[in-house]
Amino acid sequence: MRRSISKRATMTISAGLTIAVAATVAATVSAQADNATDTASDAKVEVFAPRNGDNAGASGRGWFVDLAVDFRGQNGPARAGLSGLQLTGPAGHNNVPPFPGTFSPGKDDRLPGLVVLTSSTITNPERKFAGPGTNLANLFNLTGLTDRADDRTEVWDTWIVGDAIAGKGVDTTLTVAVVDDLDHNGVYDDAPDVVADFDHDGRIDAKDLKILGVASNIEQVRFHINANPL
Incomplete structure (x- = not known):
């Protein structure tokens, strides 16, 4: 036994x-x-600000998104769809020399493959904000080339958030990626103005970007947007 x-x-x-x-x-x-x-992957995204766990900004604004995209392969700027350098912003800063670029929610006119989301983006149709699926890439202020070689191109993109478009006193998730060459024209220029809830789970997140199709890693940063004034 x-x-x-x-x-x-x-x-x-x-x-x-x-x-x-x-x-x-x-x-x-x-x-x-x-x-x-x-x-x-044909592109690599790296987010420098905000960082995971940060308590960023004041009264919901004044926080940064600072990132770089490394495009691999020859003829990097053209493949990236980079249509020009930019220094832009709201009102009198919008689309003026020396480095003009449009300033509004949606697909970026300078880096048209980039998609930038926050999980707490407001809904305001008059201002073209459609909630968390809103692509915020065209709100970036600075776009430039920071490194360039025969087989790779690094583009740096920076945005100082001028209004509480992602709320204040809230936890949020920043999601960044480069959308794939969906129309097969050889250029990464297919980021949408608004990312759809492709998996119908009530959230717009990395899963939806994977379904849409991406050419890069998907970077996510979880942080808090500070509600306190300066």
């Missing part, structure tokens, strides 16, 4: 170890596949 119990226990432990090893191998293979996908 004891030998029978011992044998069953040994078999149970052995089966458990087999399952654990199989799960570990599967997880390793999956992680390697994910890394391979990132490595093979």
